[in-house]
Amino acid sequence: MGCVTRPQPAKASMTARIERPLSPHLQTYRWTLTMALSIVHRATGIALYFGTLLFVWWLIAVSSGPTAYGNVQSFAASWIGRLIEFGYTWALMHHMLSGVRHLVWDLGYGFKPTEREWLTWAALIGGILLTVLLWVVAYAIGGGR
Amino acid sequence: MSAQNSSAPKSMRTPLGRVRNLGSSHSGTKDFWRQRLTAVAMIILVVPMIVVVMMLLGRNQAGAAQILGTPLIAIFVLLFIIASVWHMKIGMQVVIEDYIHDEKLKLVSIMANNFFSVAVALAAAYAIFKLSSGV
Ligand code: HEM
Numbered sequence: 159m160g161c162v163t164r165p166q167p168a169k170a171s172m173t174a175r176i177e178r179p180l181s182p183h184l185q186t187y188r189w190t191l192t193m194a195l196s197i198v199h200r201a202t203g204i205a206l207y208f209g210t211l212l213f214v215w216w217l218i219a220v221s222s223g224p225t226a227y228g229n230v231q232s233f234a235a236s237w238i239g240r241l242i243e244f245g246y247t248w249a250l251m252h253h254m255l256s257g258v259r260h261l262v263w264d265l266g267y268g269f270k271p272t273e274r275e276w277l278t279w280a281a282l283i284g285g286i287l288l289t290v291l292l293w294v295v296a297y298a299i300g301g302g303r
Numbered sequence: 304m305s306a307q308n309s310s311a312p313k314s315m316r317t318p319l320g321r322v323r324n325l326g327s328s329h330s331g332t333k334d335f336w337r338q339r340l341t342a343v344a345m346i347i348l349v350v351p352m353i354v355v356v357m358m359l360l361g362r363n364q365a366g367a368a369q370i371l372g373t374p375l376i377a378i379f380v381l382l383f384i385i386a387s388v389w390h391m392k393i394g395m396q397v398v399i400e401d402y403i404h405d406e407k408l409k410l411v412s413i414m415a416n417n418f419f420s421v422a423v424a425l426a427a428a429y430a431i432f433k434l435s436s437g438v
């Protein structure tokens with residue numbers, strides 16, 4: 159704007175609102191998968207942030223002794239505990255794959271519409287698949303008892 | 304968008320569009336780089352972490368303590384904690400800077416973020432060290 163020379167506005171219009179072009183507001187865009195998953199990436203990042211508290215609780219319990227560890231284990235085996243663990247696994251797997259997508263973009267690749275869509279679907283489906291796979295293995299190994 | 308276009312027109316950016324000094328984050332691109340660095344570190348570390356978690360599932364405290372106190376495993380867990388806490392601290396700061404516009408509240412939130420992250424890292428490291436010294 160600074161380099162455009164245009165007639166100086168008259169004194170009276172100085173206080174009037176200057177009509178400048180605005181970028182379209184967020185609501186006017188059609189929702190796309192990439193947009194939705196961009197928010198999911200942020201949401202999973204925040205969830206993982208607070209999830210580290212549980213990780214620390216668990217580590218401290220292991221180092222504290224059988225009683226403390228028993229408490230963690232009974233919480234982990236409750237339905238809410240299982241739900242949190244499952245959610246944490248998915249958040250981590252999804253955020254990781256979605257993060258790989260960000261790294262690919264950072265390197266300057268994957269910006270064509272089809273590539274964008276493909277990367278995003280891969281993160282979405284890959285995250286769910288990895289989560290289910292890990293839980294199947296976990297139960298097969300005996301984590302579910 | 305990329306710089307492949309060699310006959311690109313001269314920049315349309317005005318001087319105000321360019322960043323001054325270290326920009327509004329006051330830390331330049333250091334955090335951006337470190338967030339990528341820690342992200343790549345975690346991609347590498349997530350495989351050993353999954354193996355460790357799988358080894359621990361269903362064990363009692365004595366078994367878990369013994370496994371987590373093994374040097375190699377303790378080192379992997381420590382590395383994962385360092386990478387994730389560093390990464391999540393930067394990430395949360397970005398989120399705070401995006402949504403909180405009140406300058407004082409922003410400073411308080413960033414402080415809280417730092418305190419939380421350091422506390423998480425230290426507590427986890429303490430537990431691992433305690434397990435590793437065989438107590
Ligand atoms: C990445 C693959 C992971 C899988 C498949 C997985 C799976 C599980 C499962 C099945 C349990 C229940 C264990 C039991 O009841 O004995 C569990 C517990 C738990 N997980 Fe994970 N987890 C993973 C990663 C993580 C990570 C990275 C963290 C922390 C940052 C974490 C934190 C916890 C905590 C705090 C518990 C409860 C303690 C326990 O029961 O041993 N998990 N996980």
Ligand code: HEM
Pocket residue numbers: 199200201202203204206207210250253254255256257258260261338339342343345346349387388390391393394395397398
């Ligand atoms: C496992 C591998 C991981 C990878 C590859 C990864 C990758 C990334 C990347 C590339 C970003 C930047 C996104 C952007 O510029 O918009 C990011 C943001 C973030 N990550 Fe991760 N991350 C990982 C694990 C984690 C973990 C374990 C946590 C928490 C404990 C976490 C928390 C966050 C947060 C809070 C943000 C900021 C969200 C935002 O700005 O929208 N990440 N991650």
